[in-house]
Amino acid sequence: MTIPTTTRAAVLTEHGQPLTLQDLPLPAEVPPGAALVRIAVSTLCGTDIEIWEGRMTFPGMLPMVLGHEMVGEIVALGEGTVDALGRPLHVGDRIGWSESTCGECYGCVVLREPVHCSRRGYGFLQRSDVPPFATAGLSEYAYVTPGAAKLLLPDAVKDTWASMAGCAAKTVLRAFERGGRIRPGSTVVVQGSGALGIFATAVAKIAGAGRVITVGAPAARLELAARFGADAVVDFREGPVVAQVMELTDGHGADHVFDFAGAPSVGPDAVGMAAARGTVVIVGSTGPVGDAFPVSALMGKELTMVGSLNGDIADYARSIDFFQAFADRYPWDALFSAPVGLAQASEKIANMHHLDEVKAVIDPRL
DSSP, X not given: OOOOSEEEEEEEOSTTSOOEEEEEEOOSSOOTTOXXXXXXXXXXXXXXHHHHHTSSOOTTOOSEEOOOOEEEEEEEEOTTOBOTTSOBOXXXXXXXXXXXXXXXXXHHHTSOOGGGOTTOBOGGGSBTTSTTOXXXXXXXXXXXXXXXXXXXXXXXXXXXXXXXXXXXXXXXXXXXXXXXXXXXXXXXXXXXXXXXXXXXXXXXXXXXXXXXXXXXXXXXXXXXXXXXXOSEEEEGGGSOHHHHHHHHTTTOOEXXXXXXXXXXXXXXXXXXXXXXXXXXXXXXXXXXXXXXXXXXXXXXXXXXXXXXXXXXXXXXXXXXXXXXXXXXXXXXXGGBOOOBOGGGHHHHHHHHHTTSOSBOEEOTTO
16 A cells, blocks of 8 residues: 555644644654554543643643554554564554653663653654654554554454553553452442543452442443442532442441542542551542642551552553453443544543543544
8 A cells, every 4th residue: 555644633732622633744764663553543531631621731742633542553664563572563453552661761671660761752742743743543644653562452352442451441450450459359449430430440340349339420420330340339429428438338448449530639538438458549640739638547547558650561461451351241332432533533522521421432534
C-alpha cells in the first residue's frame, strides 16, 4: 500500500472548546524501532477529559491530539522493529503500545520501574505543530516512536478491550498489585464509578473479595457497577459516604479502599471508612490539593497507605492476559459506547464530562 504522508486528526487547541479537525504531517521515513499505524479504535480515558477541561495542564502543551488508549494496524515499519516481548512485527499486525521510556535513567535502570522514567513520553502530550506531530489516538494514523513499548495483540481480545488495557485496565491491575493481596472474603470499597472504578469492582470480585462496595454517581453508573460485581453501591449525593459504608459493614469498615475518583474528599473518606489494619490505595487523585485528614488516624488504625501511578508495559501485557482469561466473566462490552468518527469526538468528550457515558469509542475510519 502507499504510505500516507498526512493524517486527519482531532486537535485540542483550547481547553474546554470543541476539537478542530486538521491535517497533520507524518514522518517521511520510519526509523528502526518505530512504526506507522492506522488507528482502529481509540477509547477515551478520564485523563483525556481532565486535559480537555484544563484541570490537567501546563504551559505550552497546546495544540495537541488527545487519546492514549488505542489499537491500530501497522502500515509501515522500521527495520528490526519488534514488540516488547521480542516478537517480530510485520505490516498488517495489530498492536497496542505504551508510553516511551529511555532505558537509561535512575527510574529505568536502578528502580527498574518504567513509570518512573524521567523522560517518560506520552503520545498524547506531543504538540501537534512540531515533529512528529501525530502520536496519539484521535487521529487516522499515528507514529509510534522507537522508545514506545509495543505489544502484538492476540485475536481473541477485541479492539475496545485492548484499547482500554492501554491505560484504564493496566492502571487498575497495577493498583491491585501495589495494594497487596485481597484476602478471600475481605471487604473492598471502590471509590469512583467511572470506567476504572467499574473495572476495579470486577477485578476485586475476581480476586476473591467477599463483598465489594462501589461509591459514586450517577445512578446509571452505580447500576452498571452492580452488573460488574458490586454487592452494594453508595451514592455520595445521598449523605456522608463514610457513614453509609460503616452502616453497610456493621461498623467495621473496609479491609481495602481503592481511590479511582480523585475528588478532594477522597483522602479523608478513604481513611474514615477503612477498617483497622486496612489498606488504602490512592490512584485517581491527580489534582494538586485534597481535603486534609489527621495523620494520627493512620497510626490509630495501623493503616497502610499506598500510591499507585498508572502502569507500564508489564501491566499492559497482564491486562491483555486478563481479558483473555476472563472474557466471559463480565459483560465488558457494556462499558463502551457505540463507536463514532473523529468529527463526533468533541460530542463524546462533552458526554463523558457530564458523566453521560462511561467509555466513549472513537473509530477514525468512520
